[in-house]
Amino acid sequence: MTARILMAGIFLVGMWGVVADKNMMRKVFGLTIITSAVVLLFVVEGGSVGTAAPIMEAGVYNIVDPVPQALMLTAIVIGVCVTALALALVCRIYAATGTLDIEEAAKRMGDGH
């Protein structure tokens, strides 16, 4: 239970960064933190049914559920791609507008032409 409360806390911290912080870099950090919280949630859930690594060999019993771990490998890859793309966009916005503040950047962007 403690682990789940901790993960909910991490999730909310990340969400605060995404929603409330005006700095685009901190928004990206917030997104990464939320992703990590969800990944941890899946891994902890998979570990609740066993303790051994899910290697299907003779003598290996009481394994963790391998499905959440397999799913999270995909989710981590997607998370990395999204973060990389977000950072690339932040670089472009900063180069074009000279600010990392999202609201200021929106004001300076003009009509796009």
Add this chain to the structure above:
Amino acid sequence: MDIKMDISILALLPTLLPLFAGALILIAKAFLNEKAQDRTTELAGIIGLLLPWIPMMLLLPRILAGESPTLVIGGWSYGTGIFFKFDGLAWALNALTLLLCAGAWVYSRSSGPRGPVFTIMFLIQVASCCAAMSTLDVFNLFVCMEVMGMTSYVLIAQAKTPGSYVASFTYLMSSAATMLLFLIGVYGLYRLTGALDYNAIQQFLSQCSVEESRFASLCAICMIIPIVLRAAIMPLSGWLLLAHSQAPHSISAVLSGVLLKVPLFALVRLLLIFPSGGTLGLAISFAGALGALLAVLLALVQSDAKRLLAYHSISQTGYVAAALGAAIAPLQGSNPGLGLVLLVAAYLHALGHGIFKGLLFLSVGNLMDVAKQRNVYLIQGGVSVLKRSGDSLGLTGFSFAVGALSIAAMPPFIGFATKGYISKFLAENHLYGLLAAASVLTVASFIKLSRIFVSFPSSSSAQKTESNQEAPMRKTSLDDDHPHLGSGRLSSVVGLALLCIAGGLLAPQLFRFGILLFDSLLQGSPSLYPLSVRPPELFVLNDLTQTALTIPAGLIISLLISSKTGQRLTHGISGHIASFETIFLGMGVALIALAIQI
């Protein structure tokens, strides 16, 4: 048996061919010169957007016969591998995707962007849309949605303007954060049922306790929110305005026509497996109808042409959501026949909206590029300006008129038929009034927008132009570097205009075809809507009179909004850009509203 399996494998090709075409471009980019790269890009477009029609046509007879080709990718056992089901819904949405993306791609070959990176992303997006409709696994749906999202972020940024970067970043952050909510929903469902595929989850939920059913509904809400955000149903549509108005014109057309619709129809599949799906569907239906009205109210006060069209995307998607949401409960058993016709009406309007909104984005985009101006109050005499840029026959103006009449639901165009079907089947519903009011305001909004093509510069507007937008408008004199409208631009808008006309004239046939396609969704039920039953008659005096009355009402509202006082009063609203707080506040409101339903 072997022949049957081979045919089922064809179900993968609409997803695999665009990916293969993307890989071809990558190889060409790595090893060939620029000229060869350009040829390979054209070839890849044909492979990725036209060839998928061959397997789809081969599979069509089986689907119309009520079969749904299924396969597990990679030969894995059922429940382990990726499970694909190519039923009527998948066929219909794949057809919509391929049709509209082909039109947008032809346009982009002429107007740009058209480089290898753009085409690769475009083709991956097509593949992910096709896959999202065929997968029957909640985690695979998450992956497809993420791929759709990531390609959208890149394609929006292809406009290479500061505005497009900000739009892409805003969409990315709001969409990626809410997709994690989807993942939490997947976690909850897996924890409850021990399964990820729809059939196993549905089987578990059909015999679970009340507490388990309530927990499943909470998981469903977590999964619905991101999908509703992608479909831009109010109050989760804040991201759309920047994204659609700042993207390249061809991508705006695809975002509006395809990317809003595919998640919505994927949601139908998902809702059908939950016992509370009907209740949640009704909430979505209400949000859609209310959004249809509010969005068109906001569209009316916009001065930016593409932002006006973006608001109409929210409004028209609201129509689709209203019909789709209302279809879930009947489809789950209370009245499958009504559910089926509502689903068909929703699909036809999604298809119609995809065509006429694509047409509107592309035709208005042609004029914006030539006039180098986006303000509807400052663009004047569009037809003559376009003539001087190579559109001597006035094809863009004609196509825009067809699109505007379609969205305003004027006969005999496709919008008249598709909105007519939705109105007929929701006539007894309390949401009908909201949709009827939205129709009148849509007419008003397009009367206002049509001025950019037909009006001529007046002395006051010319003075205003000189004082406010001197540099951009000077370029409309076309003395220096004015863009020439290529044949790709003109042929794509004319092609879509012809589809609007053909769709309107063939609406009864399309309706019957839709019934045959979606009949397989009613698992285990005999055909409830036999072919002998005729689609509702649209050309009746009462309906035509109502349609005719929307014109003077729309004209009056349009004149009021376009007057100097109207412009002054609405100026503050038109420039509003949704902040992150607003977008996530919308998410919170949607979460609470859906939670109250269960």
